[in-house]
Each structure stands twice: as structure tokens, then as C-alpha cells.
Amino acid sequence: MSKVLETRLEIDLQALEYNYKLLKSYLSTKTKIMGVVKAFAYGTDSIIIGKHLVKIGVQHLAVAYIEEGVRLRKAGVEAPILVFYPQLEEIQKLIDFQLTPSVYNHRFLEGLCEELALHEIDSFGIHLKINTGLNRLGFEIDDLNTILQHLKAERKIKMVGLFTHLAASGNKDEVEFTKGQISKFEQARQFFENHLPYIFESHICNSSGILNYPDAEYDMVRAGIALYGYGNNPKEHKMLKAVASLKTVIAQLRMIQKGDSVGYERKFKAERETKIATLPLGYADGISRSFGNGKAQVLINHQKAPIIGNVCMDTLMLDVTGIDCEEGDEVEIFGKNHTVLDFDIEQQTIPYEVITRISQRVTRVLV
Numbered sequence: 001m002s003k004v005l006e007t008r009l010e011i012d013l014q015a016l017e018y019n020y021k022l023l024k025s026y027l028s029t030k031t032k033i034m035g036v037v038k039a040f041a042y043g044t045d046s047i048i049i050g051k052h053l054v055k056i057g058v059q060h061l062a063v064a065y066i067e068e069g070v071r072l073r074k075a076g077v078e079a080p081i082l083v084f085y086p087q088l089e090e091i092q093k094l095i096d097f098q099l100t101p102s103v104y105n106h107r108f109l110e111g112l113c114e115e116l117a118l119h120e121i122d123s124f125g126i127h128l129k130i131n132t133g134l135n136r137l138g139f140e141i142d143d144l145n146t147i148l149q150h151l152k153a154e155r156k157i158k159m160v161g162l163f164t165h166l167a168a169s170g171n172k173d174e175v176e177f178t179k180g181q182i183s184k185f186e187q188a189r190q191f192f193e194n195h196l197p198y199i200f201e202s203h204i205c206n207s208s209g210i211l212n213y214p215d216a217e218y219d220m221v222r223a224g225i226a227l228y229g230y231g232n233n234p235k236e237h238k239m240l241k242a243v244a245s246l247k248t249v250i251a252q253l254r255m256i257q258k259g260d261s262v263g264y265e266r267k268f269k270a271e272r273e274t275k276i277a278t279l280p281l282g283y284a285d286g287i288s289r290s291f292g293n294g295k296a297q298v299l300i301n302h303q304k305a306p307i308i309g310n311v312c313m314d315t316l317m318l319d320v321t322g323i324d325c326e327e328g329d330e331v332e333i334f335g336k337n338h339t340v341l342d343f344d345i346e347q348q349t350i351p352y353e354v355i356t357r358i359s360q361r362v363t364r365v366l367v
């Protein structure tokens with residue numbers, strides 16, 4: 001048998017391609033896809049995923065922080081990279097590594113102008129972010145005139161993109177609100193279209209926006225979670241394929257008797273003879289303690305086994321009574337056969353959180 005690393009996050013590029021093609025089938029052929037690879041490509045590997053996305057036809061990439069963009073550039077990625085939350089302190093790197101900032105407030109816009117004044121640059125592209133209701137980052141609709149004056153005065157800056165972010169594109173109860181966000185955005189788009197002497201690209205949809213608001217495609221969409229195989233509801237989710245599978249092996253098996261306990265604080269107490277499996281991964285690997293004490297299940301030899309007792313830093317224990325298994329057997333924490341949605345407990349968390357939490361201690365392997 002070939003040696004496999006005990007705890008590993010397997011990355012399946014065919015699944016990524018499948019999800020990409022599925023999203024593409026929802027879009028008109030001229031609409032561009034921006035692949036969102038922030039947070040290590042949702043906990044996988046931003047370089048492997050970023051490079052592969054470009055290879056299969058994604059025209060743009062997006063990250064949250066400048067440093068994430070720098071990593072991609074250093075790995076040889078040449079596609080345009082939008083940085084959602086650039087920090088003023090690192091503004092110089094935007095220029096050095098040809099990253100495109102999302103500009104969302106006056107402070108950043110002014111900082112950028114000051115920096116550009118120091119460089120011999122004719123034209124520096126930015127995407128302007130408008131707040132339409134998420135109330136996180138972005139200029140207000142009331143700011144449009146001021147921004148326009150700024151853009152006209154600062155010849156070096158070119159608004160190559162205009163965008164906003166939807167607050168609840170996956171929520172059927174918020175259709176009216178979402179439509180309101182879209183029409184606010186449309187107002188901003190028309191304003192700039194009428195007043196700027198050049199064209200720019202507009203984008204609004206994240207993954208569930210693509211699936212639920214086909215009329216709001218604009219020039220580009222920003223796909224994140226769906227590329228990695230997760231939707232915002234079970235129906236969306238069923239159509240997609242999980243890119244990441246977190247796997248490990250059974251480190252040790254033991255039988256305990258009625259009254260025996262398992263783990264710290266003795267949180268699990270056996271009510272009968274119980275078969276216990278110990279896995280070599282814990283909260284330091286990204287398995288939240290909230291998944292302990294029966295709240296989540298993993299997959300062993302096609303059967304589900306609950307996590308029992310408190311999750312430890314480097315290990316966790318399962319009740320595998322009645323499951324045919326041996327030390328060294330493979331366990332799928334989540335992935336292809338056992339999705340995060342199954343793993344997800346009582347809506348206390350979301351797939352985004354579960355997958356991005358897998359720590360860098362876990363080896364990433366391509367399959």
C-alpha cells in the first residue's frame with residue numbers, strides 16, 4: 001500500500017472544473033467569471049486553485065488582502081487580481097505587484113492618489129465599491145458626485161470596475177431587499193456611465209446571486225463558494241461537487257465499559273460497552289470544539305459515527321460501536337461522500353466557516 005499522510009485535505013480539480021462549467025451554464029457567454037480565491041481559496045490552496053481556474057478560462061481572480069494577491073503573483077499568476085480589502089499600509093505593493101484594489105472609502109482613495117503621485121504611472125485601474133445595503137464596505141449612493149469629481153481630477157486613476165455585494169442573495173425571503181440592492185447599484189452604474197468618458201465593467205453577483213438573480217449578471221460575476229462545491233441551500237448544494245475532502249485514519253481503537261468516560265472533563269460517559277476510535281486531528285486543525293459531544297458525525301467505511309466527548313487540540317474521539325473498522329482505516333471528516341452540510345450542525349455554522357477553518361497544519365494534497 002502506498003503511504004498516505006494520515007490527516008490531509010484532498011483537493012479535486014475535476015470537481016472544481018465541474019462546478020465552474022455548471023456556473024458558466026447559468027451565464028451568457030460574454031459574462032466573465034471572477035474566481036474568488038481569498039482565505040487560501042476557501043481553505044484549500046489559493047495557488048493550486050488560482051492557477052487552475054485561470055487555465056480553465058476564468059478571466060479574473062479576487063482575494064481579500066494584498067498579501068494574498070502577492071502570493072499569487074510570486075507563484076506566477078498573471079491574471080488580473082482584485083483585492084477586496086486593501087490596507088493603506090501596503091498600498092505600495094498594489095503597484096509593485098499590479099494588483100487591482102477595491103476602493104471603498106475616501107481615506108483609501110486619497111491614500112492611493114498620494115502614492116500614485118510618487119510613481120510614473122499613466123493609468124492605474126481600480127474597482128469602485130458601492131454600499132447598497134450590506135453596510136460593510138463601500139461608498140454610499142450619496143457619495144457619487146464627490147467620487148466623480150475625484151476621478152476627474154485624478155487622471156492617473158481609472159475606474160475599470162464598479163461593484164456592490166449582495167447581503168442575502170441565497171435567501172428566498174429577501175428577494176425584495178435584494179432587488180432593491182440591484183436597483184441601487186443600477187442607479188450608480190448609470191450615473192458613471194453618463195459621466196465618465198470611458199467604459200468600465202460592472203459586477204454584483206456572488207455564487208447564489210449567479211444562481212438566483214440571472215438578470216443581474218452584468219459584465220462579470222464573483223464566484224466563491226459554488227466553485228468549491230457548496231451552495232446556500234440543499235438544492236443548490238446537490239448540483240455541485242465538493243472540491244475539498246478532509247480525511248484521516250483511525251489512530252487507535254478500544255473498548256470501554258459502562259461507566260467509563262472519554263476525553264477531557266469526562267464529557268462522554270458510556271452507558272454500555274462502547275467501541276471508541278481516536279482520530280489524529282483536533283481543534284488546532286480546524287475541527288471546532290462545538291462539533292464535540294455528539295454534535296457532528298464523520299464517515300467510516302460508509303457508516304456515520306458521532307464525535308463524542310470534547311474535541312481535543314490534536315485528537316478527537318468517535319463512538320464506532322457496531323461499525324466494522326480497524327486501526328489505520330480511512331475516515332472522511334467531510335468531503336465528497338460526506339458533505340459539510342451533513343457535518344454542519346443545527347445551523348450554528350455554515351459551509352464557508354467549516355471549510356475555511358481547516359488550519360495550515362493539515363497537508364493539502366492533489367488527487
Ligand SMILES: *Cc1c(COP(=O)(O)O)cnc(C)c1O
Pocket residue numbers: 036038084165205206207208222223224225226
Ligand atoms: C467572498 C466574496 C465573494 C464570493 O462570495 P461567495 O458567496 O463565496 O460566492 C464575492 N464578493 C465579495 C465582495 C466577497 O467578499
